[in-house]
Amino acid sequence: MRARTSGRHIREAFKSVKRNGWMSLAAVSAVAVTLLLVGSFIAILFNVNKLASDIENDVSVRVYVDLAADEEQRVALGENLEKIEQVESIEYSSKKNELDQVVGSYGDEFNLFEGDDNPLRDVYIINTLKPEDTAEVASEVAEMDNVAEVNYGGAEADRLFELMGTARNVGAIVVLALILTAVFLISNTIRITIFSRRTEIEIMKLVGATNWFIRWPFVIEGAIIGLIGALVPVSIITFVYINGFDTIMKYLAGTYFSLLNPAPFLIYLNALMLGIGILIGAIGSILSIRKFLKV
Amino acid sequence: MIEMSNVYKKYSNGITAINGLNIKIDQGEFVYVVGPSGAGKSTFVKMMYREEVPTQGKIQVGKFNLVNMKQKDIPYLRRYVGVVFQDFKLLPRLTIYENVAYAMEVVEKNPKVIQKRVLEVLELVGLKHKVRMFPNELSGGEQQRVAIARAIANMPSILIADEPTGNLDPETAWEIMEVLEEINNQGTTIIMATHNSTIVNRMKHRVLAVENGRIVRDQAEGEYGYES
Numbered sequence: 001m002r003a004r005t006s007g008r009h010i011r012e013a014f015k016s017v018k019r020n021g022w023m024s025l026a027a028v029s030a031v032a033v034t035l036l037l038v039g040s041f042i043a044i045l046f047n048v049n050k051l052a053s054d055i056e057n058d059v060s061v062r063v064y065v066d067l068a069a070d071e072e073q074r075v076a077l078g079e080n081l082e083k084i085e086q087v088e089s090i091e092y093s094s095k096k097n098e099l100d101q102v103v104g105s106y107g108d109e110f111n112l113f114e115g116d117d118n119p120l121r122d123v124y125i126i127n128t129l130k131p132e133d134t135a136e137v138a139s140e141v142a143e144m145d146n147v148a149e150v151n152y153g154g155a156e157a158d159r160l161f162e163l164m165g166t167a168r169n170v171g172a173i174v175v176l177a178l179i180l181t182a183v184f185l186i187s188n189t190i191r192i193t194i195f196s197r198r199t200e201i202e203i204m205k206l207v208g209a210t211n212w213f214i215r216w217p218f219v220i221e222g223a224i225i226g227l228i229g230a231l232v233p234v235s236i237i238t239f240v241y242i243n244g245f246d247t248i249m250k251y252l253a254g255t256y257f258s259l260l261n262p263a264p265f266l267i268y269l270n271a272l273m274l275g276i277g278i279l280i281g282a283i284g285s286i287l288s289i290r291k292f293l294k295v
Numbered sequence: 296m297i298e299m300s301n302v303y304k305k306y307s308n309g310i311t312a313i314n315g316l317n318i319k320i321d322q323g324e325f326v327y328v329v330g331p332s333g334a335g336k337s338t339f340v341k342m343m344y345r346e347e348v349p350t351q352g353k354i355q356v357g358k359f360n361l362v363n364m365k366q367k368d369i370p371y372l373r374r375y376v377g378v379v380f381q382d383f384k385l386l387p388r389l390t391i392y393e394n395v396a397y398a399m400e401v402v403e404k405n406p407k408v409i410q411k412r413v414l415e416v417l418e419l420v421g422l423k424h425k426v427r428m429f430p431n432e433l434s435g436g437e438q439q440r441v442a443i444a445r446a447i448a449n450m451p452s453i454l455i456a457d458e459p460t461g462n463l464d465p466e467t468a469w470e471i472m473e474v475l476e477e478i479n480n481q482g483t484t485i486i487m488a489t490h491n492s493t494i495v496n497r498m499k500h501r502v503l504a505v506e507n508g509r510i511v512r513d514q515a516e517g518e519y520g521y522e523s
Binding site for chain 2 (some may be wrong): 210
């Protein structure tokens with residue numbers, strides 16, 4: 001595009017969007033609806049994924065210390081645990097602390113076990129570097145002295161990891177399929193708007209316009225339609241997400257779980273939707289106009 | 296100027312529209328192309344601005360060799376040859392002014408020059424007062440005059456008119472002819488396919504009669520020569 005004519009092409013594009021009112025509206029709606037679908041699905045998928053990771057990271061190995069062990073043996077066990085390669089962090093919780101937690105969750109009836117009556121054991125809580133390592137760490141710890149019991153959710157944790165892996169792959173495929181659908185729908189709508197103007201293109205060719213001279217306003221028009229179409233889902237999703245985020249985060253307060261913060265996530269999502277809208281609008285125009293230029 | 300030698304045109308449906316045609320037209324001539332329907336008149340004129348490509352033969356229009364010319368050179372040929380179509384072919388979403396200006400924007404003329412020239416040609420065809428209207432708000436004769444204004448805006452060396460009076464009442468037809476005559480007087484070559492015997496017989500110019508895809512008569516100051 002030459003600088004001299006670029007202003008003209010942009011003016012023409014805006015004029016054309018306006019004068020083709022209904023066709024433009026139809027195209028903008030198609031873009032808006034498809035991108036709303038794509039955007040909502042991506043927002044949901046990424047947050048489910050985030051929650052899944054939170055759950056994964058929450059999985060820990062609980063090592064119960066034998067009641068027969070004295071203070072020295074207990075500390076020695078703690079030091080041995082720290083030597084394990086895959087261990088990220090170790091937290092110690094005395095049996096008194098454990099009882100307090102039970103009382104906290106289940107009620108004052110458990111106060112009966114105050115003092116030496118406490119039937120619970122001291123516990124080391126191990127967080128592993130990778131969630132998949134829990135099983136290995138658990139079996140290693142079980143071999144150590146003064147260990148009464150090791151618990152890591154066992155088979156259930158394994159199944160959870162498996163399920164999440166599948167869910168992620170399926171989600172990725174669905175997002176890809178949705179984006180492809182959006183591409184197809186948007187470029188198809190633009191094809192229809194251009195098809196309705198094929199005689200116009202033919203006339204332009206007959207009065208001696210070069211292909212790019214005809215193409216530029218259509219390309220810019222496609223980009224404008226894509227942009228306006230994308231702005232609709234961008235505003236809807238931004239509004240819903242920010243409000244939904246605040247509401248849901250209140251419920252999740254105090255847990256290990258959280259949603260993706262709007263600050264980077266929503267910006268990326270909006271940029272993606274705007275990008276898809278503008279790019280497909282422009283490229284759809286180029287592709288659709290191609291066969292009408294052969295006059 | 297325009298030279299065709301041994302030109303054949305066979306359509307994909309098997310019809311031979313042009314069957315060994317030879318012709319030479321000089322700069323500044325006014326030429327009528329007459330003949331019965333289906334004789335090949337339209338194909339003949341369409342080949343001059345490469346809407347149709349011959350299957351065989353040579354066509355030279357100015358410096359352009361129309362048979363083995365590159366796709367990207369076609370726009371430049373069409374700026375050299377102005378065309379007035381029977382069905383006007385105006386851009387429906389552009390105003391009268393914009394329709395004429397479009398042909399000049401395509402050539403990337405200076406906007407000031409465009410403005411001046413557009414009003415000038417619209418005045419020549421008598422439509423300066425309707426510049427802001429859209430094509431569907433004009434009568435057939437007025438639309439035809441816009442088409443002529445657009446065709447001559449870039450001062451082409453050749454003006455091709457395919458049945459420019461075909462859809463018009465006799466009075467409007469004469470107005471159009473006066474405009475064409477005026478343009479011809481300024482040195483533009485005019486090639487006009489027509490069925491209008493009155494015009495051909497009253498406004499005398501060279502007549503080419505096409506029948507069965509050949510020139511069967513080439514007559515200076517000729518007659519229409521068919522029953523009308």
